[in-house]
Amino acid sequence: MKNDYAxxxxxxxDEEEPIIDEWMAELPGADVGARRAARAEASELLRKLRESxxxxxxxxGFESADWASVRDTLSGLSRSRAAQGQTAEATSLFVLALxxxxxxxxxxxLAAQPEALGxxxxxxxxxxxxxxQHTVSTFQQVREDIIRRQQEELLELSTPVVKLWEGVLAxxxxxxxxxxxxxxxxxxxxxxxxxxxxxLAIIDITGVPTVDTLVAQHLLKTVTAIRLMGADCIISxxxxxxxxxxxxxxxxxxxxxxxxxxxxxxSLALQKTGWRITRDK
Amino acid sequence: xxxxxxxxxxxxxxxxxxxxxxxxxALTLQDDLAGQIAKTGxxxxxxxxxxxxxxxxxxxxxxxxxxxxARILSATTVVVGMQPAVAITLVELGLxxxxxxxxxxxxxxxxxxxxAREESSLGH
Numbered sequence: 001m002k003n004d005y006a007x008x009x010x011x012x013x014d015e016e017e018p019i020i021d022e023w024m025a026e027l028p029g030a031d032v033g034a035r036r037a038a039r040a041e042a043s044e045l046l047r048k049l050r051e052s053x054x055x056x057x058x059x060x061g062f063e064s065a066d067w068a069s070v071r072d073t074l075s076g077l078s079r080s081r082a083a084q085g086q087t088a089e090a091t092s093l094f095v096l097a098l099x100x101x102x103x104x105x106x107x108x109x110l111a112a113q114p115e116a117l118g119x120x121x122x123x124x125x126x127x128x129x130x131x132x133q134h135t136v137s138t139f140q141q142v143r144e145d146i147i148r149r150q151q152e153e154l155l156e157l158s159t160p161v162v163k164l165w166e167g168v169l170a171x172x173x174x175x176x177x178x179x180x181x182x183x184x185x186x187x188x189x190x191x192x193x194x195x196x197x198x199x200l201a202i203i204d205i206t207g208v209p210t211v212d213t214l215v216a217q218h219l220l221k222t223v224t225a226i227r228l229m230g231a232d233c234i235i236s237x238x239x240x241x242x243x244x245x246x247x248x249x250x251x252x253x254x255x256x257x258x259x260x261x262x263x264x265x266x267s268l269a270l271q272k273t274g275w276r277i278t279r280d281k
Numbered sequence: 282x283x284x285x286x287x288x289x290x291x292x293x294x295x296x297x298x299x300x301x302x303x304x305x306x307a308l309t310l311q312d313d314l315a316g317q318i319a320k321t322g323x324x325x326x327x328x329x330x331x332x333x334x335x336x337x338x339x340x341x342x343x344x345x346x347x348x349x350x351a352r353i354l355s356a357t358t359v360v361v362g363m364q365p366a367v368a369i370t371l372v373e374l375g376l377x378x379x380x381x382x383x384x385x386x387x388x389x390x391x392x393x394x395x396x397a398r399e400e401s402s403l404g405h
Contacts, residue, residue: 183369190365197385225368230361230383230390 004123005053007116011105012050020046022101027094038094041077045095048073049127062130071134078138082146088139095132099125159185161192168269169198170262172237174207182218186225193231200273201226202265206237216251223256232272233257236265285310287317293325293394294318294356299332307343314347318354324401325394326351329387331362341376348381357397358382361390 011019020042027038048070057066074095081091102124110117159181164170171189175181189201203222208215219235226233236259238246246253259265270277283306288295294317296310314326328344348358359382371378382397384390 186369187365190368193385194365199385199389221372224377225365225372228360228368228371228378228383229363229365230385 004119005127007106007109007120008102008124008127009050009053011102011109012046012053015105016043016046016050019098019101019105022104023098026097026100041073042098045070045073045077045098045131049131060126062134070131074131074134075138078135079142082139082142088136088143091139092132092136095135096128098131099128102128155181155184159188161188163196163198164202164266165270165273165275167196167198167273168200168202168266169193169196170202170204170265172204172207172262175209177205177208177215177218179218182222186222189222190225190229193226193229198231200232200234200269202234202236202262202269204237204262204265205235205242206239206262208237208242211242211245211251213249213251216246216249216253220253220256234259234265234268236260236262284313287313289317289321289323292323292398293327293391294321294323295327295329297329297332301335302333302340302343304339307340311343311347311350315350315354318351318356324356324398326356326358327387327390327394328358328360329362329390330360330367331364331386333367334364336367336370338374338376341371341374341378344381345376345378348378352380355401357394357401359384359390359393361385361387 020039023042024035024039052067052070055066057064061067062071077094078091081094103121106120106124107117110120159171159173162170162172169189169192171185173185189203192198193201203219205211205219211219223233223235234257235253238258238260257265257268259268283300283303285296285298285300285306287310288297294314296314298310300306317323318326326347328347333340344360348360351358360378361384363383382393384393
């Protein structure tokens, strides 16, 4: 097995510069700066690959510690490319383009012994494929991390708790309500109730596109938690269609004050807290 | 074993829970409270749980049953100062403490009891 990698190792050791030149020529055209960066990455990768092979690392066990430095280099490469907004395809193509120059080099070296060429090419192919695979999987992971972070940011953005009046808080809910959203809103709202000592909370669902049994259940949970804390709750922003849906689904909102608009809810809240508003003219 | 003190303030019995509730503590409290309401003829019971950070379903049920017991002995129960985490836990446990009155803090709890007293005196 080791012998199959000997020609590859030899090629990497003796012909590093020509291989990099050919490798770069394989890549689709880019500006000078990008090319220089790609070249630096390429020579780094080749060096790490050579070191690992020299240390006797086996590409069959790519997840082993022997390959840690190569994996790190590849991860860094994918990460920077993902951050630059390149596609996964371009990133894996960059690594796969290494195949051709190495193929040519091996062919030249083993021209005299064709029986050794097959295994050597196969080992080269496995190695480069593993490298490319790792690049793609890291790339995907980085993308997923970005998406997850954005989701969290969005979640925080979309749940502000505002003080409407002395002792009256409001949460304008926007977007689809799921368990994690409800949990977050509930926690933020309850926390604010404790902080401000507000006796009334208005949950405005104007921005919630649909209400089904699950959403209603989430809402009722929030209402119950608010009541347990010793505060009162009004649900506002119930559109006519949503009112119909709630009745058709047989959702029981008994015991919960509901209002059509936030303004109605506020006037009810003021009435409950004993405020009276007069108009001069 | 911990025993939770019951303080008498006029017509109100005040219970402040400041330790994590064991099942036995809860049962003892329930017993003591029933006895005290009967003995003093109190018209209101206030349970302050603002220092309580952990609840289980047993404590939740205890709050409901204390409220029920007090009602039979013609006293109003109000639970005050529940922490957000506790409220969320109780909701997730499916306990809504039906029939238990709640207030944000002791002051509002007192107001609530006062109102309840006035209402019941009007009713008589």
